[in-house]
Amino acid sequence: MSSENKKLKILSYVVFFMVLGAFAMVLFYAPIEQNMGIVQKVFFFHVSAAWIGMLAFLVAAVCGILYLTKKRMIFDPIAFSAVEIGLLFTAIANFSGMIWAKPIWNTWWTWDPRLTTMTIMAFTYIGYLLLRRGVDNPEKRARFGAVYAIIGFASVPLTFFSSRLLRTIHPTIFGGDTGDMAMTSAMYQTMAAGIVAFTVLFAALLWHRSILAAREMEIDALRAQTETLEFGEVQDD
């Protein structure tokens, strides 16, 4: 096993125990919120997932800038992987938020500015993944992906500031009104543990996915090479 693989394996084990530890804090350390009851505990991982969604799209935009300036192909699979993982965490944030909203807001969904901008952000990045599939040339695809990731990043601050600048019923945990939710220090510590665990989980997933994405590209090139060789042999016959 190479030292890179060994490091990744160790990181994967560390992440597993960090997420387990954060979940244990949710279950046994954080108190039950007075107004909302136990469903408020979904919020700890919901906030962490939303944070990772935005962080992932930032990573994709930074990789896009690096690709355009340095022209190194390595940034393309990282950007692609970051977007895919970002969408996963955005979906987790959206669905867990809906489950929290049902008993608290008495509805699964409302066209609140935060929920709407979050959905726009998710569709922006679904578009990135779909449109990439339409480009066969790896360099064109990487260039297109880089430009898209940079422009698409505009949806991230729009989502982040929507609950701070617009009238919304969504609680704003950092630098805003927490609504009906009374957060104690144990709750903040639990949320911090969740954010740290998910950030390390994101790093591990990004590492795994980038390796696989780079391998996918290599295999595509190998397939093209094999088909060219086989086609040449058929023509010679």
Added chain:
Amino acid sequence: MTNFSYFIAGYLVIFGLLGAYILRLIALKKRLDKEEKELLTRQ
């Protein structure tokens, strides 16, 4: 307030989606190993 079932559902969704994505990565790795082996044999 009794909303325990929503709490369970919330964490089932969170860990379910994470687990599904990890399984997808494992399946992708297996597929790539197989494809690479096939292509190298053809060459």
